[in-house]
Amino acid sequence: MLESATQSVIDTSNIKANLAKSCDATPVDRLSVADIVALFELPFADLMHQAQTVHRTNFDPNAVQVSTLLSIKTGGCSEDCGYCPQAARYHTDVEAEPLMQLDDVLVAAQAAKDNGASRFCMGAAWRGPKQRDLEPVLKMIAEVKAMGLETCATLGMLKEGQAEQLKDAGLDYYNHNLDTAPEFYGDVITTRTYQDRLETLDRVRSVDINVCCGGIIGMGESRNQRAGLLAQLANMERPPESVPINLLTQVEGTPLHGTDELDPIEFVRTIAAARITMPNSFVRLSAGRQSMHEGIQALCFIAGANSIFYGEKLLTTGNPEAATDKKLFAKLGINKI
Ligand code: SAM
Ligand code: DTB
Numbered sequence: 001m002l003e004s005a006t007q008s009v010i011d012t013s014n015i016k017a018n019l020a021k022s023c024d025a026t027p028v029d030r031l032s033v034a035d036i037v038a039l040f041e042l043p044f045a046d047l048m049h050q051a052q053t054v055h056r057t058n059f060d061p062n063a064v065q066v067s068t069l070l071s072i073k074t075g076g077c078s079e080d081c082g083y084c085p086q087a088a089r090y091h092t093d094v095e096a097e098p099l100m101q102l103d104d105v106l107v108a109a110q111a112a113k114d115n116g117a118s119r120f121c122m123g124a125a126w127r128g129p130k131q132r133d134l135e136p137v138l139k140m141i142a143e144v145k146a147m148g149l150e151t152c153a154t155l156g157m158l159k160e161g162q163a164e165q166l167k168d169a170g171l172d173y174y175n176h177n178l179d180t181a182p183e184f185y186g187d188v189i190t191t192r193t194y195q196d197r198l199e200t201l202d203r204v205r206s207v208d209i210n211v212c213c214g215g216i217i218g219m220g221e222s223r224n225q226r227a228g229l230l231a232q233l234a235n236m237e238r239p240p241e242s243v244p245i246n247l248l249t250q251v252e253g254t255p256l257h258g259t260d261e262l263d264p265i266e267f268v269r270t271i272a273a274a275r276i277t278m279p280n281s282f283v284r285l286s287a288g289r290q291s292m293h294e295g296i297q298a299l300c301f302i303a304g305a306n307s308i309f310y311g312e313k314l315l316t317t318g319n320p321e322a323a324t325d326k327k328l329f330a331k332l333g334i335n336k337i
């Protein structure tokens with residue numbers, strides 16, 4: 001067992017070493033999209049073995065981190081993200097609401113803590129926070145942190161100085177997704193660029209807040225583009241500490257509603273490729289679990305997913321009930337982190 005574990009780790013570094021040999025200018029630790037596509041193309045059992053081996057080398061294979069989400073400001077968003085029910089321009093069932101009151105946020109955070117979540121993630125349907133919006137959110141972060149929860153926020157693009165304020169308030173993680181490969185991005189979003197997203201991620205990194213960054217699978221992208229997203233993430237100077245892999249939740253009224261459903265095994269392959277290419281990151285099996293058979297979720301955990309969103313709601317769409325997840329964890333012998 002130990003021998004094969006070592007072998008698989010060597011296999012992964014071989015991908016990088018071969019790449020370095022084939023191109024002198026490429027640093028040894030860069031992965032090409034083709035390297036990652038090669039992982040996707042492995043026989044399923046070989047891919048799972050490699051992913052599980054990398055996972056066991058770096059993490060407790062039976063421990064899964066749990067975060068609870070709360071939409072602190074819902075709907076009415078100015079952006080045109082083609083997957084998102086909160087964009088004002090699409091006609092969905094989501095009603096725009098103002099920023100929540102501090103006390104209501106704290107009640108939700110306490111409930112998440114009582115249910116066993118270790119991290120509380122506050123999401124706002126903004127292009128980015130204005131200074132007058134940020135101030136009440138800073139207070140929420142400080143108070144949630146004081147309750148003994150890890151804090152995460154996803155508020156959109158950050159302007160100069162805003163990451164510093166979040167850091168000072170006690171923010172542990174900032175979620176900002178690249179969403180997809182650069183060449184598919186313009187098919188999904190036009191109101192902000194890939195470069196805008198990278199700049200916000202740089203601001204977060206520069207103040208030493210942990211980066212939570214991933215994307216959405218099942219938007220009609222190709223396998224190459226799924227690999228392209230992972231290449232962007234894995235080749236960052238420091239890969240994100242947390243990598244949410246969302247399966248598109250199709251919402252009526254959004255442009256991506258009606259997209260062909262992704263084969264569930266391809267989703268599992270994406271999780272495995274994320275695990276192998278980002279061996280030290282938490283890989284989160286994010287949106288999409290409500291419609292996912294528990295057998296597929298189990299395969300995702302074997303493929304190296306070690307984080308989930310916990311609680312019956314994501315931001316505006318459903319997620320499995322906490323009781324359902326408790327039963328699934330018990331069945332699989334998974335412990336919550
Ligand atoms: N407005 C901020 C932003 O866009 O950065 C924060 C909230 S936004 C809803 C956070 C992330 O949720 C998006 O980047 C996207 O990856 C994910 N998301 C939104 N709608 C989704 C859907 N229908 N299915 C899967 N993931 C979704
Ligand atoms: C992430 O990558 N997924 C979460 C969180 N970060 C903010 C959001 C999923 C949203 C799914 C659609 C909704 O509930 O509105």
Ligand code: SF4
Pocket residue numbers: 077078079080081084085086087124125126127156
């Ligand atoms: Fe707005 Fe974020 Fe939804 Fe895009 S993903 S429309 S920025 S809430």
